[in-house]
Amino acid sequence: MPGLPDPGHPYVLVAADLSPADTALLDPARVRALVTEEGGPTSHTAILAKILGLPAVVACEGAALLTDGSPVLVDGGAGTVLTDPSPEQVAGAAAEEERRRRTAAASSGPGRTADGHPVRLMVNLGAPHELAAAAEADSEGVGLFRTEFLYLDRATAPGAEEQRETYRRVFDAFAGRRVVVRTLDAGADKPLPFATAADEPNPALGVRGLRTAVRHPELLDTQLAAVAHAARATGAEVWVMAPMVSVPAEARAFAEQARSHGLRTAGAMVEVPAAALRAGQLAEECDFLSIGTNDLAQYAFAADRMLGSLAALLDPWQPALLELVRQSAEAGTAHGRPVGVCGEAASDPLLALVLVGLGVTSLSAAPGCLAASGARSPPARSRSAASWPASPWRRRTRPGPVGRSRRPPAQRRSRTADRDGPVRRRPPDGPAAVCLPARTRARGPARKAAGTLERAPGVGSGAEAPPGTPAHVGLSSALARTSGRCHARVRS
Template sequence: MSRTLTGVAASPGLAAAPGVRWDAGEGVAVEPAPDIQTAARRVQDDLRRRATEAPTSEGRTVLEALSLFAGDPELLASAEAAARQGVSLPDAVRAASGHYAEQLRALGGYLAERAEDVLDVGARIVAALEGRHVAEIPNPGHPYVLVARDLAPADTALLDPTVVVALVTEQGGPTSHTAILARSLGLPAVVACAGARDAADGHALVVDGDLGEVHIDPPTAVVEALTARAERQRRRTTAVTGPGMTKDSVPVALLANVGGARDAAAAAESGAEGIGLFRTEFLFLGRTDEPSLDEQVEAYADVLAHFVGRRVVVRTLDGGSDKPLPFLELGAEENPALGVRGLRTETVRPGVLERQLTALSAAVVRTGCDAWVMAPMVSTTTEARWFASMVRGRGLPTAGVMIEVPAAALRAGDLLPEVDFASLGTNDLGQYTMAADRQCGDLGTLLDPWQPALLDLVAMTCAAGKAHGRPVGVCGEAAADPLLGAVLVGLGVSSLSMAAPALAAVRATLRDVDLATCAEAARLARSAPTAAEARNAASALLLGA
């Protein structure tokens, strides 16, 4: 009997193959390792052996890096120090790997992607201490759809993309490791798909990574219609070039998210019209002292130089919470996502922001770049006004705010007149709207960017932007989903910023729909009671257009 499961679309595309269930954490029991060093050595040996068996050179590189992480002297020393203070061995390893993962995450770009790898290595050392041996990816001898609870970096490094043609996981959100990996390999993926392991194992599957659907034993007509649609999209994506615009020539700036000069160079080559989110944390990470003014000027100028004459939206230092910056000495917090982070760090460590703005101003003068400067984690009109006056006081003409706190979206009509532009950070706005931790794999469905409540807040912000003549953009993962991108444009967003590889598909989708259709798709999505119904209603209209 045919049926369809709905999850969260994590990587676009379509693939058909039998489903194979895989239970990663449920490997065989082995003798528990007596201490951290022994456990780490066991993990390191295992990863080295897997590296020699990896089907792709990318996989081998990942596994070799993981084996180095497993033997890292500072990681192990830090875990052993915690253990000496009475922390249990597994908790000591988790704390140490968590610390290094956070440090890498705060650097952004390539290094942020390694954060998951460190956590994976930590989990493997914990498994060795607890006497579990981690199972390996199945190899049934034919192409298949891998169906799992969730996937860790060392698991996915063994994936052969010619054998595993799509990924379906029960956990994980659109920003999870599985999603990021699937996008980089070009594999369709659906995450947060409840019940997938039981329902899909051994059945014929069609995975629809555009709509977030998994069709189980579908009728031939459905397979043919889906295949035709996928082929049409593939041809369009490679054929459409140039600036972002709708079918009726309404411009939508397609911008890139970058975390440093290397990202900026890649973004400039990929045809980004500018930078919609320049994360400045990379320079501050792991520092016990604040970078000097000269060092900051150099680093900012290196990034700005790639986009002279184009828009670069710079986000001021976003420390605290998941991006601890040692020199700020903020200390531990019970609930860091709701703590002293983003713009709020300036209230406890005054002067850091002022110096950053001074350095930015000098970098702008040197490069002649059109820099727009915005603050993260703005909640009130008072904060927006204070930030804007500080930015303008440093000779930087364009000041803005991130809209990522529901309060800021609800009162956008008061905030926006104080600034020149706003950028919606849909990842954090989703987390705070749904009260769902972004790092929590069990809450993927709540973090679905199609949640109508999140779309409502986007709409309120855009309405305020229109009323006051202030452009509103989106710089969260939502912007990288071509169908959702069209809905955001329909809600009134004038720029979409994303990881550079996602630009082509968004550009092609927008070019096929006019603004009125985007607006109608947005209306349908907001009228829906659930995220899945919102996506279905909007997608049916947009894909039929």
């Protein structure tokens, strides 16, 4: 692969940053983990690493201290990079990984709450080499099929025949299940010479997503025709949705165009605060809504998702973000439209139950994260922002009593909303403490101490992760030697 090292053995890739195109083409058999100095936990690079099943730590300032050939243990769940790990530390990581795999294997079957309320659990898909793992996952289909991989790293758009064949392979792999196709989402950190302008001063706020169809209508028309043609030849239930919808008129125009090609179910992504605030009007114009929490947080908090130093603002537990999710979900319920979440928030097992409590009807995450999100399920409850769920998730596959928390009632955590920060979880008899989700929870800044890159203690629970704190991406650990810190292609 141009620009990336090939030492002839599996390795941990350390880089300043990677473009989404490079990350999507990484071979997990060669690259065992990813560590970057830059980037954010909801950047496309981090998301793609999770889809590939690569443990990853992004925004790790201490990565510059690593040298080629150093043995390191990367824990994507804890957000740590440990140099020269001891045999005991390696054994402990292996045991934890085996425990995680057993937990994931114990969860199967359709998603639903403990009292029978259905919640679709679906996978995200973004590249051809991800197809086998995604199809084998115990899911109810694809909640987000990213089609950009067909367009990246090429001077011209793919032809209709190439698109039809690619879509057909995906639809065949998910025959009998639903596949939600997101049309081309070009722009921002995915520039295309034939679709986006190179001179935009702020690409994230420029012509991206559905807006490219205004400038190049043939791109969307060709893609919808190819999707419709492939759908007719397979047994999958194919839905399509448009990214970066801002106003109801855009949703209406997209739905009409999709239906003109024979695609009966067309939806809109809620990634712009304006779309969330007018979700009821959007729901009137299309058949479903899909909330992209990564971009929705970016635009709601004016925080670049590529910057690890702003990870706390992009925390999916932020009450303002959850309020936008609630408004969208309630609008869907009022109009009889399903509302899914396909952003990184859906991969947080604890947050998943909150999303369902807010009215979300489906969750879509990377295949490796799906079992964790579905391992527990809360009972159905009123769709109120104040009705935080109190019982754990359990995805049941056989008759039996509904499981509840094994903790004594006094030790079970309650949840309250803080107007100025992430949702707080606190013991009933103790002080409130800010709880950051797995991708941003931290105990201090990265440093080198006693031969490690473990984070220094000193910032206890109750404080947000400071700027420069490594962000978590993966769910597992990897042990290998580092390689290529200076060779990876840096995102421009």
